[in-house]
Amino acid sequence: MELFVAIAIGALTGCGCFLLLRGRTFAVMLGLTMLSYAVNLFIFVSGGLTTGAGAVLGASEVYADPLPQALVLTAIVIGFAMTAFLVVLAIRARAELGNDLVDGQGLAGKERK
Amino acid sequence: MTEHLVVLPIVLPALFAAILLLPMGGIRVSRRRWYSLALMTLSLLVASWLLWQHTNTPAKNYLLGNWPEPFGILLVADQLSVLMVWLTTVLAWCVCLHSTAGDDVKGAYFHPLLHFLLMGLNGAFLTGDLFNLFVFFEVLLISSYGLLIHGGGKKRVQSALHYVLLNLVGSALFLLALALLYSLLGTLHLAEMAARVRLLDPQQQWLLQSAAALLLLVFGLKAALLPLHFWLPAAYSQASASVAAMFAVMTKVGVYSLIRVFGALFAADAGALAGYGQTLLLWGGGLTMVLATVLLVAAADLKKLSAAMVLLSAGILLSAVGFGDSALTAAALLYLVHSSWIGAVWFMLAERIGQQRGTVGDRLVPGAALKQALLLGWLFALSALVVIGMPPFSGFVSKIWLLQASLPRSDAGWYVLLLLLSSLLALVALSRAGSTIFWRSRGKPIDAVQSGKTADAAIMLLLVMGFLLVVAGQWWMQYCIDAVAQLTVGGRGR
Numbered sequence: 001m002e003l004f005v006a007i008a009i010g011a012l013t014g015c016g017c018f019l020l021l022r023g024r025t026f027a028v029m030l031g032l033t034m035l036s037y038a039v040n041l042f043i044f045v046s047g048g049l050t051t052g053a054g055a056v057l058g059a060s061e062v063y064a065d066p067l068p069q070a071l072v073l074t075a076i077v078i079g080f081a082m083t084a085f086l087v088v089l090a091i092r093a094r095a096e097l098g099n100d101l102v103d104g105q106g107l108a109g110k111e112r113k
Numbered sequence: 114m115t116e117h118l119v120v121l122p123i124v125l126p127a128l129f130a131a132i133l134l135l136p137m138g139g140i141r142v143s144r145r146r147w148y149s150l151a152l153m154t155l156s157l158l159v160a161s162w163l164l165w166q167h168t169n170t171p172a173k174n175y176l177l178g179n180w181p182e183p184f185g186i187l188l189v190a191d192q193l194s195v196l197m198v199w200l201t202t203v204l205a206w207c208v209c210l211h212s213t214a215g216d217d218v219k220g221a222y223f224h225p226l227l228h229f230l231l232m233g234l235n236g237a238f239l240t241g242d243l244f245n246l247f248v249f250f251e252v253l254l255i256s257s258y259g260l261l262i263h264g265g266g267k268k269r270v271q272s273a274l275h276y277v278l279l280n281l282v283g284s285a286l287f288l289l290a291l292a293l294l295y296s297l298l299g300t301l302h303l304a305e306m307a308a309r310v311r312l313l314d315p316q317q318q319w320l321l322q323s324a325a326a327l328l329l330l331v332f333g334l335k336a337a338l339l340p341l342h343f344w345l346p347a348a349y350s351q352a353s354a355s356v357a358a359m360f361a362v363m364t365k366v367g368v369y370s371l372i373r374v375f376g377a378l379f380a381a382d383a384g385a386l387a388g389y390g391q392t393l394l395l396w397g398g399g400l401t402m403v404l405a406t407v408l409l410v411a412a413a414d415l416k417k418l419s420a421a422m423v424l425l426s427a428g429i430l431l432s433a434v435g436f437g438d439s440a441l442t443a444a445a446l447l448y449l450v451h452s453s454w455i456g457a458v459w460f461m462l463a464e465r466i467g468q469q470r471g472t473v474g475d476r477l478v479p480g481a482a483l484k485q486a487l488l489l490g491w492l493f494a495l496s497a498l499v500v501i502g503m504p505p506f507s508g509f510v511s512k513i514w515l516l517q518a519s520l521p522r523s524d525a526g527w528y529v530l531l532l533l534l535s536s537l538l539a540l541v542a543l544s545r546a547g548s549t550i551f552w553r554s555r556g557k558p559i560d561a562v563q564s565g566k567t568a569d570a571a572i573m574l575l576l577v578m579g580f581l582l583v584v585a586g587q588w589w590m591q592y593c594i595d596a597v598a599q600l601t602v603g604g605r606g607r
Contacts, residue, residue: 020282032278032281032282032285035285039285039288039289039292040288042289043291043292043295046292046293047295047296067295068295071244071292074248078248081255082255082281085255085258085277086278086281089258089262089273089274090274093270093271093274096265096266096267097267097270097271102278104271104274
């Protein structure tokens with residue numbers, strides 16, 4: 001279980017980092033989204049992995065650490081808002097700069113019309 | 114009432130921003146901006162009251178909703194956080210005044226965003242909990258994204274895109290560090306964490322170390338530490354003047370977080386990891402100073418020059434904090450207040466000068482004579498004297514204190530040298546800029562210039578506030594020394 005979760009987080013982070021280093025804002029945005037998924041998973045398991053444990057006190061014998069669940073909810077909401085802002089900004093940048101490259105320069109002039 | 118005072122610098126700006134967002138049934142912007150200024154005055158009064166209340170008093174914890182201590186959301190008002198809140202609110206008030214000269218109508222929602230930014234900044238200063246530090250960072254960041262593209266334009270959008278992307282990656286790393294710290298220490302309550310670091314199993318030290326490295330990366334990005342500074346010159350010089358002036362305090366948030374979090378977690382008695390990151394800050398800060406000085410001398414326009422000065426002040430602060438010496442940290446606090454205000458003055462001044470030179474703008478080439486040459490010339494000369502550190506201005510007092518505190522240390526020789534050298538080169542760069550703009554002008558002044566009485570007033574007000582740091586010098590120095598003393602006492606657990 002731990003190994004599975006660790007591999008999943010690692011794979012997401014790796015893909016996220018790879019996409020972050022791409023030149024186009026769309027790929028970078030996908031990379032950021034993947035990175036934030038990995039981070040959210042990481043926060044979620046930071047309280048330890050338990051199976052069959054309730055989130056509410058008194059509802060079951062064993063219970064999971066509730067704080068990481070609260071933290072991850074906050075992180076998801078914030079990440080969602082930030083991604084939405086970034087999408088709008090990227091569209092605006094596409095309109096202003098005439099291409100969707102992060103540095104706005106065009107690939108050595110080839111992309112310019 | 115007074116015990117709830119601590120939460121007001123966060124609640125009030127949020128409320129004010131919401132009020133300013135309401136549709137106001139046809140009231141014109143020229144009227145609404147004064148409402149914003151009036152509300153900002155209320156924030157300033159509250160911040161001043163808070164400063165007054167907390168001078169010479171022990172740190173006070175405020176529990177939101179009265180939940181018991183390690184579980185509820187905690188705000189801590191000690192001398193350091195209250196000082197930061199006050200200095201930021203003073204700056205925000207002056208920026209609000211400055212924006213009424215016309216910056217606020219270049220795009221939508223300037224005033225609500227400014228109030229939200231103030232809320233995020235105040236929250237980041239007052240929180241006693243690492244996760245809430247993250248939340249308030251995000252509040253201040255999303256307002257700053259909105260403010261940065263305020264007014265629009267090609268270059269502005271491009272620099273904003275870089276700023277937003279970098280900060281989003283920074284936020285992801287911050288969350289990673291938080292999750293790692295939580296799984297190691299079982300809490301994100303700062304004072305509680307500081308106590309548990311000392312009890313940590315030595316075999317898990319490397320995990321703590323990697324979390325600390327991630328935090329250092331995040332705060333270094335905010336504070337523009339050398340390899341992480343690339344966003345600063347572009348973002349600051351492209352932003353509109355009011356926004357850039359407000360951003361003068363943003364790098365200081367990174368420095369503050371470093372003092373607060375690293376000072377608490379890795380205090381001198383924290384065991385194996387005591388003083389973690391200090392060497393890196395020391396050398397990173399020193400190199401930032403060198404680079405900023407080069408940028409200062411090489412700047413082609415006044416805005417780039419101002420951005421280089423912000424970078425220079427960040428370098429000076431980071432190095433001073435890196436020594437981990439309480440006398441130097443106290444001196445750095447005074448320098449922090451001084452440099453935030455004077456940094457803002459330079460962005461405002463650059464815009465005023467650029468407006469009166471037609472197409473030449475604020476580039477450092479000979480252009481038309483200025484319409485208000487006398488007023489702006491005096492303001493330029495005064496601000497230059499303040500930022501270089503000539504007596505009797507705040508730059509002199511804070512720099513001489515930094516020198517005085519670093520001279521007894523045998524390992525601080527290079528710091529003294531860099532501080533003096535960067536001041537000398539700032540003198541050269543500013544004299545060159547001033548003589549080009551004011552003395553080598555040709556042609557008649559351009560008549561149709563935007564009047565900016567409130568902008569000039571904001572510049573003068575910030576200069577006067579800076580001068581008050583000198584007039585009440587004894588009081589301020591004592592305040593900074595007390596603030597640092599309180600920090601080291603607070604770091605030893607509750």
